Amino acid sequence: MIPDTKLAAAAEALVVHVSPPALVGHCRRTFAFGAALLQRQSRVYDAELLYVAAMLHDLGLTDEYEDGVTPFEQIGADAARRALLSEGAAPAKADLVHEAIALHLDVAAAEDPRPEVAGVSLGAGVDVLGLRLSDLPKNVVAEILEEHPRLDFKTMLAGAIDRQVRLKPQSRLARHVERYNFRALVAAAPFDA
Numbered sequence: 518m519i520p521d522t523k524l525a526a527a528a529e530a531l532v533v534h535v536s537p538p539a540l541v542g543h544c545r546r547t548f549a550f551g552a553a554l555l556q557r558q559s560r561v562y563d564a565e566l567l568y569v570a571a572m573l574h575d576l577g578l579t580d581e582y583e584d585g586v587t588p589f590e591q592i593g594a595d596a597a598r599r600a601l602l603s604e605g606a607a608p609a610k611a612d613l614v615h616e617a618i619a620l621h622l623d624v625a626a627a628e629d630p631r632p633e634v635a636g637v638s639l640g641a642g643v644d645v646l647g648l649r650l651s652d653l654p655k656n657v658v659a660e661i662l663e664e665h666p667r668l669d670f671k672t673m674l675a676g677a678i679d680r681q682v683r684l685k686p687q688s689r690l691a692r693h694v695e696r697y698n699f700r701a702l703v704a705a706a707p708f709d710a
Contacts (some may be wrong), residue, residue: 535581539673550607551640562632570617573597
């Protein structure tokens with residue numbers, strides 16, 4: 518369930534304003550999948566902070582925030598921290614969201630002791646690559662996909678990956694593409710679109 522808070526509403530409004538619909542849906546699914554996996558692990562988490570981090574984790578992939586130099590996860594982390602502080606969030610909350618976003622491409626982040634950091638990594642991993650999808654009941658997955666359709670997300674993400682690799686060949690994402698054939702892994706994720 519989406520938290521009914523000022524920070525959650527502000528994050529939602531920002532993402533909807535700057536992101537294509539397929540990316541908005543991905544951010545919503547990242548929250549839903551991350552929350553579902555954390556619940557399955559019986560981990561207690563701050564739903565507001567997980568939601569805000571999940572919603573803002575890909576700001577760096579948008580035209581509005583792209584600077585042509587900085588890795589997208591760092592752009593998103595920095596923009597999220599600024600957005601939270603401007604909404605009056607406590608610095609510790611803004612810092613936790615910043616960390617969750619900055620680390621979400623790090624494979625080890627899924628095991629981070631901070632559940633909000635782990636949740637963004639877990640949720641994005643499910644939605645982008647199908648990681649740990651089998652850990653979730655099929656009806657939960659179906660409900661999330663029905664509520665937040667994929668809207669040809671794979672095609673949108675492939676274009677975003679190509680742009681990031683072209684602009685930032687030294688970035689973590691570019692290294693993932695080179696080392697793990699990340700683009701092919703995205704295409705092979707067990708989702709239709």
